[in-house]
Amino acid sequence: MIKIANSTKDLREKYLRKDLLPTIFCPGCGNGQVLNYVIRAIDALNISQDNLVFVSGIGCSSRLPAYLEAYGVHTTHGRAIAYATGIKLTNPELTVIVFTGDGDISAIGLNHFLQAIRRNISITVICINNENYGMTGGQVSPTTPMGHFSTTTPYQNIEHSFNLSFLAKAAGASYVARWTTAHSLQAIKSIKKGLQKQGLAFIEMLSPCPVSKKTFKNTTEYLQYYLNESISYSPNQNNNTSAHVFKDLHECFTAQYEGKIIVGEIIDKEKPNYHQLYEDLRVRARNEFRKNK
Amino acid sequence: MILFTRQQELKNGLTMKFTIVEEYCKGCGYCITICPKNVLKESSHLNSKGYVIPEILNKEECINCKKCELICPEMAITIQKEEIEA
Ligand SMILES: Cc1ncc(C[n+]2csc(CCOP(=O)(O)OP(=O)(O)O)c2C)c(N)n1
Ligand code: SF4
Ligand code: SF4
Ligand code: SF4
Ligand SMILES: [Mg+2]
Secondary structure: OOOOOOOHHHHHHHHEOHHHOOOOOOOOOHHHHHHHHHHHHHHHHOOOHHHEEEEEOOOOHHHHHHHEOOEEEEOOOOOHHHHHHHHHHHOOOOEEEEEEEHHHHHHHOHHHHHHHHHHOOOOEEEEEEOOOEOOOOOEOOOOOOOOOOEOOEOOOOOOOOOOHHHHHHHHOOOEEEEEEOOOHHHHHHHHHHHHHOOOOEEEEEEOOOOOOOOOOOOHHHHHHHHHHHEEEEOOOOOOOOOOOEEOOHHHHHHHHHOOOEEEEEEEEOOOOOHHHHHHHHHHHHHHHHHHHO | OOOOOHHHHHHOOEEEEEEEOOOOOOOOOHHHHHOOOOOEEEEEEEOOOOOEEEEEOOHHHOOOOOHHHHHOOOOOEEEEEEEOOO
């Protein structure tokens, strides 16, 4: 059966809080685009809004839960994943989505991110990576590429940057995808896959911040950069027909230093999640206790 | 299922209906840049917040790919097929 997707107008009516529209974001900000993609993914999966919790930290990107007609928690800087872990453990029936920024997740909150991946908590973490601290005026972040200007690196950034998706993969995440906001359909597909994953899913969205991170003169140049300089990383793809496919990590990183953007589905694997293991443990412990009584 | 080409659709009296919620638009221009058929262009019209909103140049060219709808950060654009009134 072909499912006819709801029109944008219907989606807006159903999922957005109209009293808060238009959003507070600057013109051309990628946060709105990610919101758009997440709404389409939720709608396609028919997830009930009563079972949906959005959790965020602090930053422009972390304002997203406020716009959604669902449960939302706007927490403290860097701690969204810690709150989300608590919510998911208390009620594993809920679908928990974390909205976070690059500063939120990779500077102040990096440890929570890695520990949640290690435990394989079933939440979907969506990082809006605009490669700077947008909200506080464009300071350097751990994902700002080397050589870029920011308000705190006026003579260019001399630090190496993190690629959060490869970091998540190395830490053992079940699902990792990396796209720019110009990759609408791919992003929606990955968010859908992430939401269905029984384990931690991490989706990194490279996103424009035309106001605080002035890498480009205008929004059109941002979009064009994303469309023209993205190269996909597909370790499992066998046909080498496209010139724009990377299989080798080393090649990827070299390209990244040259300003290319690595996109694609970085990993998709099955591994036991915390909730299954906890349930097994609970049953086992109770049986043993009864036996010994 | 019957699939129509764009020309057949036009002959059969189907066209695209565009709705852009002016007050939500922030004039970022993503919809204009992403459209493969150059259907949209910058208008000379400002909304109440002073943003330059897009206008529809030639809606017959639209292939309903929905790229503009998807890329819009404000979810301001809706495109639907409509019947041409004779
Ligand atoms: C404990 C604490 N330290 C610092 C801040 C100041 N602060 C607010 S937002 C922010 C960075 C946000 O950057 P990011 O997570 O990338 O979000 P963006 O605004 O770029 O979406 C910082 C450092 C704070 N609110 N709380
Ligand atoms: S400062 Fe950057 S991230 Fe924040 S709303 Fe503006 S464009 Fe978006
Ligand atoms: S649906 Fe496609 S062809 Fe039609 S205006 Fe939008 S981007 Fe252009
Ligand atoms: S993409 Fe949306 S907000 Fe941007 S100019 Fe087009 S209609 Fe306006
Ligand atoms: Mg940021």
